[in-house]
Amino acid sequence: MNNQYDIILAGGGAAGLSLLYHLLQSDWKDRRILLIDRERKNQNDRTWCFWEVGSSPYESIVHQQWQHMYFRSPGFSQLLNLQPYTYKMIRGIDFYQHVYQALADFPNVTVLNEEVQEMRESDGVAQVITERDTHQGAWVFSSLRDKDEVKQANGHQYLLQHFKGWEIRTHQPRFNPQEATLMDFRIDQQGDCRFMYVLPTDEQTALVEYTIFSAQLLGKDEYNQELQKYMPEYLGLTNSDYQVVHQEFGVIPMTDMTYPSEQGKRIIRIGTAGGATKASTGYTFQRIQRDSQQLVRQLTTTGKISTARFSNNRFHLFDSVLLNVMGRDIYPAGKAFADLFKNNPPARVLRFLDEDTHLGEDFAIMNSVPKMPFIKGTWFALQSKFVAASY
Numbered sequence: 001m002n003n004q005y006d007i008i009l010a011g012g013g014a015a016g017l018s019l020l021y022h023l024l025q026s027d028w029k030d031r032r033i034l035l036i037d038r039e040r041k042n043q044n045d046r047t048w049c050f051w052e053v054g055s056s057p058y059e060s061i062v063h064q065q066w067q068h069m070y071f072r073s074p075g076f077s078q079l080l081n082l083q084p085y086t087y088k089m090i091r092g093i094d095f096y097q098h099v100y101q102a103l104a105d106f107p108n109v110t111v112l113n114e115e116v117q118e119m120r121e122s123d124g125v126a127q128v129i130t131e132r133d134t135h136q137g138a139w140v141f142s143s144l145r146d147k148d149e150v151k152q153a154n155g156h157q158y159l160l161q162h163f164k165g166w167e168i169r170t171h172q173p174r175f176n177p178q179e180a181t182l183m184d185f186r187i188d189q190q191g192d193c194r195f196m197y198v199l200p201t202d203e204q205t206a207l208v209e210y211t212i213f214s215a216q217l218l219g220k221d222e223y224n225q226e227l228q229k230y231m232p233e234y235l236g237l238t239n240s241d242y243q244v245v246h247q248e249f250g251v252i253p254m255t256d257m258t259y260p261s262e263q264g265k266r267i268i269r270i271g272t273a274g275g276a277t278k279a280s281t282g283y284t285f286q287r288i289q290r291d292s293q294q295l296v297r298q299l300t301t302t303g304k305i306s307t308a309r310f311s312n313n314r315f316h317l318f319d320s321v322l323l324n325v326m327g328r329d330i331y332p333a334g335k336a337f338a339d340l341f342k343n344n345p346p347a348r349v350l351r352f353l354d355e356d357t358h359l360g361e362d363f364a365i366m367n368s369v370p371k372m373p374f375i376k377g378t379w380f381a382l383q384s385k386f387v388a389a390s391y
């Protein structure tokens with residue numbers, strides 16, 4: 001049969017394409033692989049930012065990078081030296097093109113633009129059913145989200161990180177492309193956690209992003225209004241000083257529920273659908289890269305995929321504590337992030353968010369925020385673990 005594959009990637013966004021990219025550099029590069037996505041991925045639909053030490057497999061498409069970033073809040077502002085980390089930006093379109101170009105050398109990879117309608121598994125074979133065909137795979141890696149995901153969060157925090165970004169171009173040089181703003185909490189919090197990012201890519205271009213962590217989305221116009229307010233107040237730009245050349249909007253789940261890591265023994269969930277999104281920050285891109293490398297290692301060595309790839313460690317509890325502190329309005333998130341950056345070297349905070357700190361560093365991080373609110377948060381986090389366990 002023609003539609004039989006060793007690997008099917010259902011969904012070819014960040015996770016599907018990253019896994020494919022890593023597979024093509026492994027001993028499995030000659031296997032029959034099918035990539036299915038309903039979109040052609042020819043739009044610049046998102047910008048990925050992440051931090052790392054050294055270089056990434058995608059170094060050639062890094063659009064801009066910074067070693068110094070501002071943290072700003074009413075009580076504490078500082079230009080942070082991120083070393084040894086570098087904060088990097090990759091444009092979605094560059095990533096999609098980069099991976100698609102790499103595919104050109106691999107006739108064993110088939111790409112189909114079809115809508116996946118169902119996935120099922122029987123007798124050790126997984127099936128992906130699209131509007132046109134049924135495809136069979138020894139393994140399926142799916143980044144398709146469940147439509148009713150939020151319902152599965154019963155007893156857990158489920159916040160949304162929603163943001164609107166304007167890429168602006170000024171008529172005169174107005175930015176220092178060496179210095180970005182990671183978080184600016186000086187804006188009106190309106191009872192939520194709200195901040196701006198400012199990521200200048202040259203002296204006249206910057207991505208300015210209004211970001212909110214809350215349970216509900218805002219009305220469409222509200223994002224634009226807040227961006228429009230920020231320009232003169234904090235960037236000193238009047239309407240006639242700049243032009244909006246590109247816009248992006250996104251919603252990322254921030255939840256301490258455990259995403260199922262598989263949908264069957266042969267259908268493995270990846271990306272946000274598989275729990276790759278860091279619950280307390282929404283950062284996902286680097287976690288997808290780590291997961292992809294780990295999955296390829298497991299496939300090519302043992303041929304077995306481990307079930308607990310995310311959320312099986314103490315950092316899941318830390319995320320849950322912070323989500324409870326934020327979601328239950330126990331302590332303002334802006335203050336918590338200010339405490340973290342004020343009382344720790346920036347590299348320690350980034351390492352903690354990367355889940356790479358040792359216990360001693362975790363204690364230092366815990367000591368840098370006020371005890372009572374976080375004890376309360378821990379109480380609720382443990383309760384939700386207990387509730388989840390009893391379902």
Ligand SMILES: Cc1cc2nc3c(=O)[nH]c(=O)nc-3n(C[C@H](O)[C@H](O)[C@H](O)COP(=O)(O)OP(=O)(O)OC[C@H]3O[C@@H](n4cnc5c(N)ncnc54)[C@H](O)[C@@H]3O)c2cc1C
Pocket residue numbers: 010011012013014015016036037038039045046047048049050114115116117143144145248249250251252270271272273282283284285286
């Ligand atoms: C605008 C935006 C900006 C972001 N910025 C950052 C950032 O700076 N840093 C960071 O770490 N994270 C960021 N994220 C979060 C995260 O990295 C991205 O959402 C990332 O794309 C998640 O990868 P994924 O593969 O899980 O999902 P996606 O990239 O969304 O891929 C899923 C794919 O599945 C396809 N698909 C869905 N349903 C079907 C179906 N039924 N049939 C066929 N195909 C289907 C979609 O077309 C899509 O291509 C951002 C998210 C958004 C939305």
